[in-house]
Amino acid sequence: MxxxxxxxxxxxxxxxxxxxxxxxxxxxxxxxxxxxxxxxxxxxxxxxxxxxxxxxxxxxxxxxxxxxxxxxxxxxxxxxxxxxxxxxxxxxxxxxxxxxxxxxxxxxxxxxxxxxxxxxxxxxxxxxxxxxxxxxxxxxxxxxxxxxxxxxxxxxxxxxxxxxxxxxxxxxxxxxxxxxxxxxxxxxxxxxxxxxxxxxxxxxxxxxxxxxxINYTDARMPVQYVIRPQTEKLHDYRGYAGKIMSGGYKRGDAVTVLPSGLESKIKAIESGGVEVAEAYALQSVVLHLEDDIDVSRGDVIVKSENKPIVSQDLEVMMCWMDTKPLLPGNKYFLQSNSKVVRSMVKEIEYKLNVNTLEKQFASEEIRLNDVFKATIKTSSPIAFDSYKKLRSSGSAILIDETSNVTVAACMIQ
Amino acid sequence: MNYQLDYLDQLESEAIYIMREVAGQFERPALLFSGGKDSITLVRLAEKAFRPGKFPFPLVHIDTGHNFQEALDFRDSLVKKLDEKLVVRHVADTIKEKKLTEPVGKFASRNALQTYTLLDVIEEFKFDALIGGARRDEEKARAKERIFSVRDEFGQWDPKRQRPELWNIYNGKIQKGENVRAFPISNWTELDVWNYIRREKMELPSIYFAHERECIEYQGQLIATSPFIKREAGDKILKKKVRYRTVGDMTCTAAVESEATAIDDIVNEIIATNISERGETRIDDKVSEAAMEDRKKNGYF
Missing domain, CATH: 3.40.50.300 (P-loop containing nucleotide triphosphate hydrolases)
Structure with a gap:
C-alpha cells in the first residue's frame, strides 16, 4: 500500500x-x-x-x-x-x-x-x-x-x-x-x-x-540535526540526521557537503536505529562520515559525482502570499529545506496573468496572490537544483523578518 | 530493487522529519505526553529520530487529577525505561493558585481547565515549541490546523491567520512569548496509529484492551464509575467487558464494549466500526458543534 x-x-x-x-x-x-x-x-x-x-x-x-x-x-x-x-x-x-x-x-x-x-x-x-x-x-x-x-x-x-x-x-x-x-x-x-x-x-x-x-537519481540529504550523545560509551558518535529527499546512498559513497564543498565518504547509515547498507529517497536516516569535518544543520550532503548548483543568485517563479505588498529592496529570510539565509528580492522580471497566462512586463506592485518571476540575492551561497528537476531542492519560502510570516513560495528556475 | 516505501514507513519518516525540525529550529521544545496511544506513538518516533542520543526535549504531562491509574502507571514505567526527563504539573494546583472555578455536573470535566496549567508550564520553562499527538482525522477544526501551528502569548490559535505551509518547509520563526505547537502525526488516521503500534510491537496501558469494568450507562455511552463522577439514584450500573479507544480523563472518556484482548482484534474492530473515534468516546465534544474550534482558539491543544 x-x-x-x-x-x-x-x-x-x-x-x-x-x-x-x-x-x-x-x-x-x-x-x-x-x-x-x-x-x-x-x-x-x-x-x-x-x-x-x-x-x-x-x-x-x-x-x-x-x-x-x-x-x-x-x-x-x-x-x-x-x-x-x-x-x-x-x-x-x-x-x-x-x-x-x-x-x-x-x-x-x-x-x-x-x-x-x-x-x-x-x-x-x-x-x-x-x-x-x-x-x-x-x-x-x-x-x-x-x-x-x-x-x-x-x-x-x-x-x-x-x-x-x-x-x-x-x-x-x-x-x-x-x-x-x-x-x-x-x-x-x-x-x-x-x-x-x-x-x-x-x-x-x-x-x-x-x-x-520520486527521483531516485540525484542524492540530496539536507542535514536537520546533529546527533552527538557525548557519553562515555558513545564519545565519538557523531551522526547527521535528515531525510533523504531524492536519490540514495550506500556505505562507501564519496560525498560532498554543501555549500562548504568539504569531501568525505559514507562510513555508516542508520535507519530507525539499525545500521543499513543503503538508504534511499523519503527515508529519514542518520549518516556517518569517515572524516571529522564541519557539518551542521542547513548543510546538504550529496554524492560527489552529482552535485547541485551552489550560488547566491537565484532566478525564481514566486507566488506572493502576504497582505503586505512586496517592497523592492526589502530583505527576507529565505528557507529551503533546513537552510535559512537572509535574502533580497532584486528584480521583478514579469508578472503572470494567472487567468490568461500572459506575461506582463510593466512594473507594477506585487500583491497578495500575484505570480511573478524575479531574481533573488542571498547573503551566503546555498545549494539548490532547478524546481523542474527536483521539487524538493528547488523549493523555498520567503519569511518576513519582522512579522515572521511566510510571504512567498519560491520555485527556483 | 523495489524502492517504494510502504505507507507506514512514509508516515513514520515524515513524523521523524517533523520532530527533527522542531529539535533543529527551537531552543526549548517539549513533548506533551498524556499516556494515551498517540503520545506513546510520539515517544517511539522520538526514539527513532534521536537515538542513541537523548531526546532534545523533556516529556510534559498535564495531570488533571482525573486520569486512569493504569495510564499513570504506564507513564511512569515508560519514562523509567526511556531514561528521559518527565515534567508533571497538576491542574489541581492551578485551580488552587488561580482560584479557578471547578466545573460542576454529573461528569464535571477538567478538560478545559488543562489549558491554564499548560500555559503556566510553558511560561515556567519558557517552552517555545510543544510537540503534540493531535491528528487531522480526529475532528474538523484539527483538519485545518498546520503542522507547525503558531500560538500567540495567550496560546490562542487564529484559524484565519495561519501561515501558508508549503512543501516540507516548516517556518518556526516566532516572536518572544509566542510558541509553536507541532503535530508530527497530523497525517495519520486512527487506523494508521493502530497499525503502527502493531508493527512496532509497542506496549500500551492495559485499559486499551478488553477488561471487566463497572460502568454507568448514560445516553448510550459507558462511563467508568470513579470518585470523579457524581453518582445519582437512577444511575444504571452495569458490569461490562470494555476497552478504551482513547484515553482521556475518566470524566470525559467513554468505554466501548469489546472482546478485543489482543492488538489484532483491536485493529479488526477499528476497521469494522462505523462510529468515529471522538464520536464514540468523547463526551466533551458534543456540547456544541464548534467545541474544538473554540477550545483551540483559547489555547487548548
Missing part, C-alpha cells in the same frame, strides 16, 4: 465539496456519528437528501458564510491506497491556499462545471498546478446530469481545455465526466454515460502510477 496526496480545485459552485463528500461517503470513510452531525445541521440545503458538501465544512466561520477559508485535510483509504486530500478553496483571493495544498500533491483534480465549460478560474487552477509541478492532473467535468449526460458537451470541454493549456506542457491529463451529486463515475462506471468507457474517478485514483514521481 502507498499514499496518494491530491488536491481538489474548483469554486464554491463547481461542486468541489460535494465531490469530496461523495468520495468519502462512497468509500465508507464517513462514520455514522458524522453523518448524524450533518443531518442535524440546520442548513441542509437539499430536502431529504444528505448534503455531502457539509462533510468538508470545518470552522464555524465557514459554516456561517458557506465558504471554505483554508486548506482542510481529509483522509480515506481503500485496500489499494491511503489518500490524503488537501481541500483548497477556489476563490480568487485564496490562490495562496491552493499553492499551499498543491505543494505536496501528486495529483490535482480540477473541477469544471459542465454547464460553464473552461472558465477563468479553470485556467488559474491549472496554471498553479503546473507551476507547482503536480505530476498528474484529472479534469473532472462535473454536473453532467445537468447537461443531459451529453457526450458532445464533454468532448467540447476536452477540446477547449487542451487548447487553452497547450503552452503549459502538462504531463498527464485524465478527463472524467461525472456527477458528484448523484455519484456518476465516482466509484462505479455511470450507466448514464455508456459512451465513457474509461475508469471512474476512484479507480483512477487507486491505480494512477506515482512511483516515478
Amino acid at each position: 502507498d499514499i496518494l496526496r491530491f488536491i481538489t480545485a474548483g469554486s464554491v459552485d463547481d461542486g468541489k465539496s460535494t465531490l469530496i463528500g461523495r468520495l468519502l461517503y462512497d468509500s465508507k470513510s464517513i462514520m455514522v456519528d458524522q453523518i448524524d452531525a450533518i443531518k442535524s445541521h440546520g442548513k441542509n440545503k437539499l430536502n431529504g437528501t444528505l448534503d455531502l458538501s457539509l462533510i468538508t465544512d470545518g470552522l464555524r466561520a465557514e459554516r456561517e458564510q458557506g465558504i471554505t477559508i483554508d486548506v482542510a485535510y481529509k483522509y480515506f483509504s481503500t485496500p489499494k491506497r491511503k489518500f490524503i486530500i488537501a481541500d483548497a478553496p477556489g476563490h480568487i483571493q485564496y490562490t495562496r491556499n491552493m499553492v499551499t495544498g498543491a505543494s505536496n500533491a501528486n495529483l490535482a483534480i480540477i473541477l469544471i462545471d459542465a454547464r460553464n465549460g473552461v472558465e477563468e478560474q479553470t485556467m488559474r487552477h491549472t496554471l498553479i498546478a503546473s507551476l507547482i509541478g503536480i505530476p498528474h492532473i484529472v479534469v473532472a467535468i462535473n454536473k453532467m446530469d445537468l447537461v443531459g449526460y451529453s457526450q458532445d458537451v464533454f468532448n467540447n470541454i476536452v477540446i477547449d481545455y487542451t487548447a487553452a493549456t497547450k503552452s503549459l506542457n502538462l504531463k498527464e491529463v485524465k478527463y472524467i465526466p461525472l456527477s458528484a451529486l448523484l455519484g456518476d463515475n465516482i466509484v462505479d462506471r455511470s450507466t448514464n454515460m455508456p459512451w465513457y468507457e474509461s475508469d471512474p474517478l476512484l479507480h483512477y485514483l487507486e491505480t494512477v502510477k506515482i512511483q516515478n514521481d
